[in-house]
Amino acid sequence: MKMLQQATLLEEFRFPGTLFRVRKIPIAQGWRKIYIKWEGNNPTGTQKDRAAYMHVRRAIEQGYDTVTVGTCGNFGASLAYFANLHGMRAVIYVPSRYTNGRVREMRKYNAEIVYVDGSYEDAVERSVLDAMKYGYYDSNPGSVNSRVALESFKAIAYEIVAALGSVPDLVSVPMGNGTTLAGIYMGFREMLDMGISRKLPVMLGATTGLGNQIAETLKRGSEELVPLREDEVRETEYNEPLVSIKAFDGEYALEAIRRSGGLAFEFYDEELLQLAEELRMEGIDPLPASSSSLGAIERYLEFGGYFENAVAVVTGRRF
Ligand SMILES: Cc1ncc(COP(=O)(O)O)c(C=O)c1O
Incomplete structure (x- = not known):
């Protein structure tokens, strides 16, 4: 219900x-x-809010309680926002060398941040692997649900x-x-x-x-x-x-x-x-x-x- x-x-x-x-x-x-x-x-x-919204909606429909993504900042902030709005947990993977200030905002939306040594692509890879390992809904581009973002x-x-x-x-x-x-x-x-x-x-x-x-x-x-x-x-x-x-x-x-x-x-x-x-x-x-x-x-x-x-x-x- x-x-x-x-x-x-x-x-x-x-x-x-x-x-x-x-x-x-x-x-x-x-x-x-x-x-x-x-x-x-x-x-x-x-x-990116458009894609995040659709992913969170899909995750809820499929019965997940956690969403994840690897991000350079903007998509992660979007996913954290919509997850928080709808009472879901968000685990966001961020390349540690990236400099933009959006991590602060992700934390404000109660996201859990995992820093990844390496590139944006490495952050995505870690997020995809952990989605499989821990049963998170995978919002990553190029991954099982990537069509959702394109549609959005x-x-x-x-x-x-x-x-x-x-x-x-x-x-x-x-x-x-x-x-x-x-x-x-x-x-x-x-x-x-x-x-x-x-x-x-x-x-x-x-x-x-x-x-x-x-x-x-x-x-x-x-x-x-x-x-x-x-x-x-x-x-x-x-x-x-x-x-x-x-x-x-x-x-x-x-x-x-x-x-x-x-x-x-x-x-x-x-x-x-x-x-x-x-x-x-x-x-x-x-x-x-x-x-x-x-x-x-x-x-x-x-x-x-x-x-x-x-x-x-x-x-x-x-x-
Ligand atoms: C504000 C903004 N513009 C453009 C892009 C590039 O979009 P795409 O990766 O869909 O090509 C991004 C990617 O995160 C973004 O955050």
Whole structure:
């Protein structure tokens, strides 16, 4: 009975889903329309809340009492929030070398933190192994329930179409594992297949120049994801969500970018900070890593790409 009540509560959660037109930044001043899909009003300030919400809901439906994930910060904060909201235990694995302040927030939501020596991918691996060992619900990307996160991001595509009345020419998404981008693309595909819409947007992946497997694969023109060595990537205070040695949803993201005629663009920290500054003119306080999505639209234009309207997915900062 208790489980049933929790599940009902989860059903009722609604994401704010804000979309607004950018007016002040230079590329928005001509006839082209640039929109921000603002995920900063979600409970913990990022789009990862959507995946965490779906995972916790699924975990409750399946009778689990503990959820786990390996995280660079944002997803862990999201999972801790929703687990706490619904009386579940959250065990979150964090690479000890990561510097962002979201662990404090995870603790505030009563999560148990396990530090892992090594990379983000090592933290995910430990979380997956412990999920099997201790019977936790596994919320990790690339794992048994990874489809849940992809499904959760489809809603962003639906919300964009609902707000604009049609599919935009271009959708730009900050990219680490590629889950968000791939999930949004699947949403657009679903609408096309169901006859709700008549085209697909060009998908742009916006990421760090300091190591992302999907961008590197596209750069090298390889069909398959290229292996990256640990010394080929470097996390910094600003690029952490975008770095990936192994992109867990890389195949799906590659397919989305390639099939839609899209591209990936890389940004360094100074550029991320500059882009965040540009977005601040629009009255939001974005996470610098996620401001890369605006940069990708600017760069697409510089490369001679044509579009009439474009949407950049941007998340907030909450630490
Ligand atoms: C705020 C934010 N933006 C973008 C990303 C990258 O998303 P994905 O790993 O789904 O590609 C992350 C990943 O954690 C994130 O936290």
